[in-house]
Ligand SMILES: O=P(O)(O)OC[C@H]1O[C@H](OP(=O)(O)OP(=O)(O)O)[C@H](O)[C@@H]1O
């Protein structure tokens with residue numbers, strides 16, 4: 001059993017835009033295979049690096065929808081112009097598993113600010129199949145009118161993401177919200193989608209079949225945080 005609760009969110013209840021990147025074949029599918037395959041995923045450095053590479057791909061796809069502004073510059077031979085990113089981006093990751101994905105996003109958005117929020121599943125003391133989401137730590141710049149890029153590799157029940165969005169309300173209302181995730185399942189996507197505004201986007205590597213009775217994504221990859229950093233107590 002998975003514990004659920006309602007959050008009275010301040011945004012309108014309209015679906016966000018979902019971009020499932022694995023729908024078209026690309027090198028992304030190779031990285032997804034490597035993080036899922038139990039004969040490959042136990043190489044921790046490779047696992048973290050593949051999550052990072054997926055973060056780079058999702059960032060590139062997301063960048064196509066951002067706002068750019070024409071600016072002038074000079075080559076050694078002539079005047080020219082280019083399209084410069086015209087958004088103040090804050091990348092926020094959910095600890096722990098969000099860290100390699102965060103690095104991947106910063107690899108492309110050099111000047112972005114960063115925020116960090118902790119959220120973890122705490123085993124219920126009364127039932128082996130129940131868990132609560134604990135949010136203990138938040139470090140963030142002011143998000144007012146910023147472009148919030150919220151990253152977490154796994155979007156399972158969606159409860160971690162919702163609790164983090166609730167915690168972020170304290171630090172301002174972003175101009176737009178992009179959620180970047182590696183693997184998700186429909187229940188989590190639906191839950192988050194119900195609470196986010198129309199202008200929110202989800203950039204996701206793969207939408208898997210279902211959740212198991214412990215709230216893990218099937219086929220999924222197992223526990224992303226443990227695969228990246230080892231088992232916790
Ligand atoms: O959608 P949900 O059902 O909330 O599950 C997703 C959460 O689970 C994982 O973190 P986890 O709680 O395992 O913490 P960790 O990163 O410290 O391993 C993952 O990184 C998400 O934050």
Ligand SMILES: O=c1cc[nH]c(=O)[nH]1
Pocket residue numbers: 097154156215216217218220221222223224225
């Ligand atoms: O499948 C899942 C679900 C939540 N967290 C994970 O790391 N994996």
Ligand SMILES: [Mg+2]
Pocket residue numbers: 097223224225226
């Ligand atoms: Mg974990």
